[in-house]
Amino acid sequence: MGKLRERHNRRRRKGSMLDSDLASIRKIPLFVGLDASVIEEMLGRGFAQTEPKGARIFTQGEDARFLHVVLQGRLALVGRAADARDAVVEFFGPGDVVLVPAVLLDEPYQVAAVLMEESRLVYLRAADVRAQGHGCAEFARNLSLMLAGHWGLLVTQIMEHKLKTAPQRLATYLLEGAREAGGRLMVDLAVDKRSLASRLGMTPENLSRNLGQLERLGVRIAGRHVEIDDAKRLRAFCHDNRSS
Amino acid sequence: MGKLRERHNRRRRKGSMLDSDLASIRKIPLFVGLDASVIEEMLGRGFAQTEPKGARIFTQGEDARFLHVVLQGRLALVGRAADARDAVVEFFGPGDVVLVPAVLLDEPYQVAAVLMEESRLVYLRAADVRAQGHGCAEFARNLSLMLAGHWGLLVTQIMEHKLKTAPQRLATYLLEGAREAGGRLMVDLAVDKRSLASRLGMTPENLSRNLGQLERLGVRIAGRHVEIDDAKRLRAFCHDNRSS
DNA sequence: CGGCTTATTGACATACGTCAACTATTGTGG
DNA sequence: CCACAATAGTTGACGTATGTCAATAAGCCG
Numbered sequence: 001m002g003k004l005r006e007r008h009n010r011r012r013r014k015g016s017m018l019d020s021d022l023a024s025i026r027k028i029p030l031f032v033g034l035d036a037s038v039i040e041e042m043l044g045r046g047f048a049q050t051e052p053k054g055a056r057i058f059t060q061g062e063d064a065r066f067l068h069v070v071l072q073g074r075l076a077l078v079g080r081a082a083d084a085r086d087a088v089v090e091f092f093g094p095g096d097v098v099l100v101p102a103v104l105l106d107e108p109y110q111v112a113a114v115l116m117e118e119s120r121l122v123y124l125r126a127a128d129v130r131a132q133g134h135g136c137a138e139f140a141r142n143l144s145l146m147l148a149g150h151w152g153l154l155v156t157q158i159m160e161h162k163l164k165t166a167p168q169r170l171a172t173y174l175l176e177g178a179r180e181a182g183g184r185l186m187v188d189l190a191v192d193k194r195s196l197a198s199r200l201g202m203t204p205e206n207l208s209r210n211l212g213q214l215e216r217l218g219v220r221i222a223g224r225h226v227e228i229d230d231a232k233r234l235r236a237f238c239h240d241n242r243s244s
Numbered sequence: 245m246g247k248l249r250e251r252h253n254r255r256r257r258k259g260s261m262l263d264s265d266l267a268s269i270r271k272i273p274l275f276v277g278l279d280a281s282v283i284e285e286m287l288g289r290g291f292a293q294t295e296p297k298g299a300r301i302f303t304q305g306e307d308a309r310f311l312h313v314v315l316q317g318r319l320a321l322v323g324r325a326a327d328a329r330d331a332v333v334e335f336f337g338p339g340d341v342v343l344v345p346a347v348l349l350d351e352p353y354q355v356a357a358v359l360m361e362e363s364r365l366v367y368l369r370a371a372d373v374r375a376q377g378h379g380c381a382e383f384a385r386n387l388s389l390m391l392a393g394h395w396g397l398l399v400t401q402i403m404e405h406k407l408k409t410a411p412q413r414l415a416t417y418l419l420e421g422a423r424e425a426g427g428r429l430m431v432d433l434a435v436d437k438r439s440l441a442s443r444l445g446m447t448p449e450n451l452s453r454n455l456g457q458l459e460r461l462g463v464r465i466a467g468r469h470v471e472i473d474d475a476k477r478l479r480a481f482c483h484d485n486r487s488s
Numbered sequence: 489c490g491g492c493t494t495a496t497t498g499a500c501a502t503a504c505g506t507c508a509a510c511t512a513t514t515g516t517g518g
Numbered sequence: 519c520c521a522c523a524a525t526a527g528t529t530g531a532c533g534t535a536t537g538t539c540a541a542t543a544a545g546c547c548g
Contacts, residue, residue, distance in 0.1 A: 079403040082483035087406035089399055101392035110399055133385055140384035141377055147391035148345035154398035155333055155354055159323040161405050162331035162445045166536070193495065201406045203537060208496050223495095223545085239326035410504070437527065447505060452528050467513090467527095489548105496543070506533075513526070518519105 014047040017122070021048045024071050025122060028095050030142045038136045046124040057113040057121065064102035064109055066123040070094055073119020074190050076199070079111040088198040090153065091116065091191060100147060103129050116191045164238070166202045167210040172238045173200060174219070178228055185228040193224075259293040261366070268315050269366060274341050274386045282380045290368040301357040301365065308346035308353055310367040314338055317363020318434050320443070323355040332443040334397065335360065335435060344391060347373050360435045408482070410446045411454040416482045417444060418463070422472055429472040437468075 022043065025031055031039055048071065051057070057068060060080050068075075074093045080086040089111055092098050102109045103126045132139045160169050173196075178185045189196060197207035211221050217237055218229035228234055266287065269275055275283060292315065295301070301312060304324050312319075318337045324330040333355055336342050346353045347370045376383045404413050417440075421431045433440060441451035455465050461481055462473035472478055 077399075079399070079407070081403070081407040085407055087403055089402055100388075101395040104388055104392045110396055111403075133388060135381075137379075137381035137384055140381055140388055143388040144344075144348055144377060144384055144391060147388060147395060148348045150395060151345040151391060151398065152349075152354055154395070154402060155321075155323070157402055158333055158398060158405070159325070159331055159355075161402070162442070163323070163325040163329055198406070204495070205497085205538080206536060209536095212496090448527070449506080449529085450504060453504095456528090491548090492546080494543100494545070496541105498541085499539090501538075502535100503537085504533105504535080507531090509529085509531105511526100511528070513524100515524080516522090518521085 015049040017043060017046070017048040021071060021120070021122065024094075025069060028069065028097065030069075030097050030139075030146050033138050033142070034136065035138075038132055038139060042124050042128050042132055043122075045128055046122060048120060048122045050118065050120045051115055053115055053117045055115045057115065058099075058109050060110065060112045061108050064099065064107065064126050066126055067100065067103045067129045068098040068113065069122040069124065070096045070098065071120040071122060073121075074116040075113050075119060075121075076116055076191070076195055077111045078114050078198075086112075086198070087201075088195050090157070091195075091199060093190070097146060100129075100143060100150075104133060104143070106130065116195060161201055166200070166206055167213050168238050169200050169202075170207065170210045171214055171217075171219075171234050174214075174226055174228065175231065175234060175238065178231070185231050187226045187228070189224040189226065259291055261287060261290070261292040265292045265315055265364070265366065268338075269313060272313065272339050272341065274313075274383075274390050277382050277386070278380065279382075282376055282383060286368050286372050286376055287366075289372055290366060292364060292366045294362065294364045295359055297359055297361045299359045301359065302343075302353050304354065304356045305352050308343065308351065308370050310370055311344065311347045311373045312342040312357065313366040313368065314340045314342065315364040315366060317365075318360040319357050319363060319365075320360055320435070320439055321355045322358050322442075330356075330442070331445070332439050334401070335439075335443060337434065341390060344373075344387060344394075348377060348387070350374065360439060405445055410444070410450055411457050412482050413444050413446075414451065414454045415458060415461075415463075415478050418458075418470055418472065419475065419478060419482065422475070429475050431470045431472070433468040433470065 025043065026039070046066075057075065058064075058066075060078075070092055072094055074091055075098065076091050077089040077098070078086050079089055098113060099109060099111075101107075106126070133143055134140075160172060164172065174187050177187045177189075179187070191199075193207055194204045197204040200207065202210070211219075214234070215221060217233055219234065220227045220229065269287065270283070290310075301319065302308075302310075304322075314336055316338055318335055319342065320335050321333040321342070322330050323333055342357060343353060343355075345351075350370070377387055378384075404416060408416065418431050421433075422429045423431070435443075437451055438448045441448040444451065446454070455463075458478070459465060461477055463478065464471045464473065
């Protein structure tokens with residue numbers, strides 16, 4: 001729960017969009033099926049920008065001027081309490097669209113966004129997005145579907161917090177992110193452990209200890225690289241309270 | 245975290261919609277600004293029904309066949325973990341529309357819904373809702389706005405869980421629900437304390453103790469009726485960790 | 489290499505859950 | 519309307535998970 005520091009916060013300058021950017025954007029569900037004119041209208045007045053690790057893209061309480069699309073990299077939505085401690089709500093990566101709610105409702109951002117690594121983002125003007133949400137039925141529909149998906153993410157997280165212990169939440173997170181490679185299940189944590197701890201609702205110290213505990217369940221940890229020997233056992237551990 | 249029991253679960257029979265039902269529905273933000281034909285198309289194939297306290301409207305894992313609108317009463321969204329403990333995600337009351345995400349995505353419900361008191365609900369057929377989400381731009385837009393609003397609720401709850409202690413979450417909940425009446429701030433808890441405890445992420449025992457703790461901060465509790473003598477002090481307590 | 493940040497480990501404090509007993513409240517049938 | 523059972527809520531004693539503080543170790547970058 002330490003404060004996430006922002007090291008660089010240079011004033012951003014508009015960067016023009018590359019063809020590769022446009023190609024990526026068109027594959028994102030929010031933008032599929034739209035008339036070319038609609039996409040162009042939104043993108044035409046937006047821009048793309050690569051920003052360094054630690055950059056604060058926007059701040060809690062700030063007016064929602066842009067809709068952000070992550071092309072590469074990773075960012076964290078960070079909420080800050082009145083006493084200046086803050087918590088990571090969720091991470092977003094390539095293809096994710098961030099903070100549609102604030103943009104649609106034309107409200108201040110409820111949370112801040114901080115880059116976990118150097119990332120390339122698209123900035124779409126909030127007013128344009130709202131206009132298309134109004135004018136283009138297909139876009140409005142895509143927005144709903146995206147929001148519906150996010151709803152599920154948040155509900156899942158709430159339930160995990162209320163029903164699972166810290167080690168169980170950690171194990172669940174690992175299993176969700178795991179990929180099979182060479183007959184082995186493995187995960188590469190995309191973010192530093194301090195932020196991961198915050199996302200999982202525990203202190204960094206406890207994250208360390210909980211990783212240690214999982215090693216006794218056949219999880220091997222080397223820095224940010226994690227290997228899962230016995231996925232079945234780990235899954236059982238997530239569900240059942242009464243495991244060792 | 246005890247299990248919410250369902251006492252009555254009679255098979256529901258379709259109930260026709262009353263004029264007063266229609267009047268209520270038209271005032272709900274999700275339905276304002278729609279062509280009369282659109283509303284009629286959705287409502288025409290739906291129905292309204294009054295169901296008793298404890299009724300389980302739908303179950304986790306069930307396919308989303310209906311979109312539910314609360315006309316009167318109160319329901320809880322309840323998630324169940326693998327080990328059969330369950331947690332209240334959120335309460336919904338008159339004017340709220342429940343589980344749009346599952347309906348839109350045509351996915352199974354992620355959570356169940358249980359009535360906290362006798363309630364009158366509208367059942368709209370999921371397929372009809374999806375069709376209008378597709379066909380009617382204004383409805384698609386309203387859906388987005390509603391989902392965006394819900395997103396804020398859930399994010400707030402996640403942050404409170406990560407950043408606040410149980411007594412602080414309780415105090416925050418009381419302040420949010422408080423109404424001014426006769427120069428006094430007061431709340432009437434709409435649900436039983438067991439469910440409230442689950443919503444707030446604590447045990448019923450701890451809810452009792454935490455209410456007791458708040459009494460030392462000028463909160464008077466009598467059953468489900470709560471009076472707040474010093475809102476300023478209570479607010480300070482919510483924000484600051486280091487209060488007595 | 490040296491300085492900085494990040495991660496780990498240990499000792500300790502505490503908030504919270506658990507279990508069990510008790511009390512209050514609600515509902516129901518006689 | 520009362521008596522009784524069932525449920526809901528409270529209280530206390532206690533254990534444990536998790537946070538806190540401090541010191542050490544391990545990466546990372548200039």
